[in-house]
Amino acid sequence: MQLYPAIDLKNGQCVRLKQGAFKEITVYSDKPEEIAVKWQSKGASYLHLVDLDGALAGHSVNEAVIKKIVDTVSIPIEIGGGLRSEEAIEAMLALGIARVIIGTKAAEHPEFIRDMVNKFGQERLVAGIDAKNGMVAVEGWEKFSDVSASELVNQMKEYGIRHVVYTDIARDGMLSGPNVEYTKKLTEETGLDIIASGGMSSMEDLRELYNAGIHGAIIGKALYENRIDLKEAIDAFEREDHQGRKSGWSAKN
DSSP, X not given: OEEEEEEEEETTEEEEEETTEEEEEEXXXXXXXXXHHHHHHTTOXXXXXXXXXXXXXXXXXXXXXXXXHHHXXXXXXXXXXXXXXXXXXXXXXXXXXXXXXXXXXXXXXXXXXXXXXXXXXXXXXXXXXXXXXXXXXXXXXXXXXXXXXXXXXXXXXXXXXXXXXXXXXXXXXXXXXXXXXXXXXXXXXXXXXXEEESOOOSHHHHHHHHHTTOSEEEEOHHHHXXXXXXXXXXIIIIIHHXXXXXXXXXXXX
């Protein structure tokens, strides 16, 4: 199972929100590139960035900081937040970003995803599907669409998407545990690489996702509040998985 330490950017700082609410903000560092180096030093093989300002503005806002992170670490990075045009995708890829996450545009204009997959390839694009009570949210989670997460994931598959970040907004930043059941449902329905996001709080949460056959997990607040040790998590769920063995970690440990 691929683990993705999360770095959420706002005003050039590394922050975390609760349920996407911009008034519920905690600043963890004013040098996000140092956080990126920290996660890489603990064994991270992929980073997950979110441009929170970009998600609201509809275009990239923290480009200078993103570039600094890319230049500071050697591991691949995926990023989401306000990327709603071909030019925005090209700009991120030009900075050295490995994968671009498209959220609002995927929900409101799914055919855009089809065109971008055709242009850039399925390995460079990720559909970001954020939902609450099963319904997709857009524009920095400020609005809800009339499309269900399940419907949108299936449409993304039809348009050539292989990777999907599924975020349960109600759990995001709450340390309440991921929505394992729904994430598993999406994985089994589509056969896509579904990456769970929102609510990760413990090694036990990761074990449940691992045992459910989930492809990946994004870890945010639990890392910053020392509820999950990244090196331990990678050793238990990522490295052993790559070697074709079942995780030996259990709640008894």
